[in-house]
Amino acid sequence: xxxxxxxxxxxxxxxxxxxxxxxxxxxxxxxxxxxxxxxxxxxxxxxxxxxxxxxxxxxxxxxxxxxxxxxxxxxxxxxxxxxxxxxxxxxxxxxxxxxxxxxxxxxxxxxxxxxxxxxxxxxxxxxxxxxxxxxxxxxxxxxxxxxxxxxxxxxxxxxxxxxxxxxxxxxxxxxxxxxxxxxxxxxxxxxxxxxxxxxxxxxxxxxxxxxxxxxxxxxxxxxxxxxxxxxxxxxxxxxxxxxxxxxxxxxxxxxxxxxxxxxxxxxxxxxxxxxxxxxxxxxxxxxxxxxxxxxxxxxxxxxxxxxxxxxxxxxxxxxxxxxxxxxxxxxxxxxxxxxxxxxxxxxxxxxxxxxxxxxxxxxxxxxxxxxxxxxxxxxxxxxxxxxxxxxxxxxxxxxxxxxxxxxxxxxxxxxxxxxxxxxxxxxxxxxxxxxxxxxxxxxxxxxxxxxxxxxxxxxxxxxxxxxxxxxxxxxxxxxxxxxxxxxxxxxxxx
Amino acid sequence: xxxxxxxxxxxxxxxxxxxxxxxxxxxxxxxxxxxxxxxxxxxxxxxxxxxxxxxxxxxxxxxxxxxxxxxxxxxxxxxxxxxxxxxxxxxxxxxxxxxxxxxxxxxxxxxxxxxxxxxxxxxxxxxxxxxxxxxxxxxxxxxxxxxxxxxxxxxxxxxxxxxxxxxxxxxxxxxxxxxxxxxxxxxxxxxxxxxxxxxxxxxxxxxxxxxxxxxxxxxxxxxxxxxxxxxxxxxxxxxxxxxxxxxxxxxxxxxxxxxxxxxxxxxxxxxxxxxxxxxxxxxxxxxxxxxxxxxxxxxxxxxxxxxxxxxxxxxxxxxxxxxxxxxxx
Numbered sequence: 106x107x108x109x110x111x112x113x114x115x116x117x118x119x120x121x122x123x124x125x126x127x128x129x130x131x132x133x134x135x136x137x138x139x140x141x142x143x144x145x146x147x148x149x150x151x152x153x154x155x156x157x158x159x160x161x162x163x164x165x166x167x168x169x170x171x172x173x174x175x176x177x178x179x180x181x182x183x184x185x186x187x188x189x190x191x192x193x194x195x196x197x198x199x200x201x202x203x204x205x206x207x208x209x210x211x212x213x214x215x216x217x218x219x220x221x222x223x224x225x226x227x228x229x230x231x232x233x234x235x236x237x238x239x240x241x242x243x244x245x246x247x248x249x250x251x252x253x254x255x256x257x258x259x260x261x262x263x264x265x266x267x268x269x270x271x272x273x274x275x276x277x278x279x280x281x282x283x284x285x286x287x288x289x290x291x292x293x294x295x296x297x298x299x300x301x302x303x304x305x306x307x308x309x310x311x312x313x314x315x316x317x318x319x320x321x322x323x324x325x326x327x328x329x330x331x332x333x334x335x336x337x338x339x340x341x342x343x344x345x346x347x348x349x350x351x352x353x354x355x356x357x358x359x360x361x362x363x364x365x366x367x368x369x370x371x372x373x374x375x376x377x378x379x380x381x382x383x384x385x386x387x388x389x390x391x392x393x394x395x396x397x398x399x400x401x402x403x404x405x406x407x408x409x410x411x412x413x414x415x416x417x418x419x420x421x422x423x424x425x426x427x428x429x430x431x432x433x434x435x436x437x438x439x440x441x442x443x444x445x446x447x448x449x450x451x452x453x454x455x456x457x458x459x460x461x462x463x464x465x466x467x468x469x470x471x472x473x474x475x476x477x478x479x480x481x482x483x484x485x486x487x488x489x490x491x492x493x494x495x496x497x498x499x500x501x502x503x504x505x506x507x508x509x510x511x512x513x514x515x516x517x518x519x520x521x522x523x524x525x526x527x528x529x530x531x532x533x534x535x536x537x538x539x540x541x542x543x544x545x546x547x548x549x550x551x552x553x554x555x556x557x558x559x560x561x562x563x564x565x566x567x568x569x570x571x572x573x574x575x576x577x578x579x580x581x582x583x584x585x586x587x588x589x590x591x592x593x594x595x596x597x598x599x
Numbered sequence: 600x601x602x603x604x605x606x607x608x609x610x611x612x613x614x615x616x617x618x619x620x621x622x623x624x625x626x627x628x629x630x631x632x633x634x635x636x637x638x639x640x641x642x643x644x645x646x647x648x649x650x651x652x653x654x655x656x657x658x659x660x661x662x663x664x665x666x667x668x669x670x671x672x673x674x675x676x677x678x679x680x681x682x683x684x685x686x687x688x689x690x691x692x693x694x695x696x697x698x699x700x701x702x703x704x705x706x707x708x709x710x711x712x713x714x715x716x717x718x719x720x721x722x723x724x725x726x727x728x729x730x731x732x733x734x735x736x737x738x739x740x741x742x743x744x745x746x747x748x749x750x751x752x753x754x755x756x757x758x759x760x761x762x763x764x765x766x767x768x769x770x771x772x773x774x775x776x777x778x779x780x781x782x783x784x785x786x787x788x789x790x791x792x793x794x795x796x797x798x799x800x801x802x803x804x805x806x807x808x809x810x811x812x813x814x815x816x817x818x819x820x821x822x823x824x825x826x827x828x829x830x831x832x833x834x835x836x837x838x839x840x841x842x843x844x845x846x847x848x849x850x851x852x853x854x855x856x857x858x859x860x861x862x863x864x865x866x867x868x869x870x871x872x873x874x875x876x877x878x879x880x881x882x883x884x885x886x887x888x889x890x891x892x893x894x895x896x897x898x899x900x901x902x903x904x905x906x907x908x909x910x911x912x913x914x915x916x917x918x919x920x921x922x923x924x925x926x927x928x
Contacts, residue, residue, distance in 0.1 A: 429819040
């Protein structure tokens, strides 16, 4: 059997951190190869290199044994038959289906203008190959999500495709639409197209794929035939790293001192989610990307409107319609994306750390003295490294920015503090400092919720962990029961 | 010896850079005054300088309000037309006279009504922008067209003369200790606004909303209210500008009063170093900005530049001023 595509010894670093350590990967004609791994294992990076979006630092890509030129652009790789469908849809809503499929490759007539008739005919042919009946003249913005996905696939196979890479193609599809997609994948593979299928849903992999390659921390740990492994085995392979020594203890405070209760939260994504939190407890939320953890926190904080659901703070029901209501109920929320929703980058540390404090206190003026005392206190307590309180936040390092985002809520005297991915993009040293601050806060009686995709982080700091999968709570573990395998088991809902 | 000199040179360089970063507007300002004095010695005559301050106060008032709006990430293209509408209200109320010669509506109330109309337009702008989530550019453009049309309807497209009494005309034409009253009004307004912008919580929220709307919302700032408030402040300033303008002319011209003033004001704000992206800016810069514009207008008269070419000179000059004080990012 001839190998269609192979990658040998691929290495890649971002900002001096190596994320792929010499990866070998191969996929054959007509094969459906699953690519698995935790968040950040390097799956998407590896496939983006194969699709020509990133350039590897070293290593080679071979097509039928012949090396492919380094620095090949996505368009050149597409001409060699590699197409990638990204996790987020990359379509232009205002253009028609046909225009999207043939974007930048529009058939021209003699005068150099676009030949719309031919474009629409060609688009119809491609869609027919997929067994789809979407009108090529339809505006993409008017289509349903599943149909958009089909247009993406049509666009991908409209190149003479030999290898199709799909990054989490089912994350936005319903069960029925997923089955249609699987039929299509099987069909394409029968036509001799090789497929790389990236997914967190291990069941799907077992159902549709021939082989599975598991990546962990930027290296391949195993390549197996799907018929020889179970979903459990794959989960174990994904986690498999040595479990860190450091492990949190069970919650030792008063189990009756409930401070936050969330009941029956439901909307399009979340399904009857509820949990409770005690004073001084550190509760973790684990799960894969898209499990609905951040969305749940946004509901609690009044950013997202649920269909049903109640929030109780210290036993009293509270109506949280916007962030200010949550702030007045002594809730705090350090968001996942500090650049988008956490900080005003073009302002200084003083302003950024005092916004919530100012909102909570009365008076027209800021109060120069209190404000600067607040800031000084936070800079020393959180050891924020800066040239002074008037340094612009945009010029701070990631870790120090995160500390400023944290300072904003510490100054508000929040009783419940939600931290969404508190150490994303934070270097190792600052990470330990943030853990120390979290533990200190809990010791002072602040109840803490940590949403994190980083398993060692969850294991190291949380006294109790709730695991979510597709909008539902699938498991709850206390610190003494924690293991990465168990979390991954609940997170993939096998 | 060389080393010492080198280090001193480096220090001086850092120092100059810092001065330039913080005060580039002022530097440009002084250079411009110097150049103008060189070309037209008459320019430096105190009467001329005071005249510039008087002439520039109307656009200046609008520019002060516009600074709030632009810092919060918005823009107001309706100011010029709203000036005409609120000015028409002032003139129409002010010219109503009882048979015994006394005013039907006392002057202070007429001025209040004028400001209220302008603030009302600001409120409408703000409400539409925040509730319908439309771009400020389009909303204020449409409201401006609407306001101009309403003015022409009330004035039947003509120029309407006001009651030419000194109490009224002194607001725009009078002086106290030789300093033009309009400029005094502007400076008082600027001081109050400067305190609001730098010392009050609201002022900080204006910067925050312009810098990052979602982060502001997540911090509990009522983003929409802050936005609407900036447009109302803009309206108040336009109302004050209208009062000065009407007082100077003692008449409102339905089609031309306030024409293009919004662009002059925006230019002044930008020349003053406030970023159109939002989130940063200074009121002091705006003051220097509109005075620079006043100087340019004045110089074109001094140097007898053909009115047809004044736009070309002004445009080129504005580009030059903004380029000169452009920050390195």
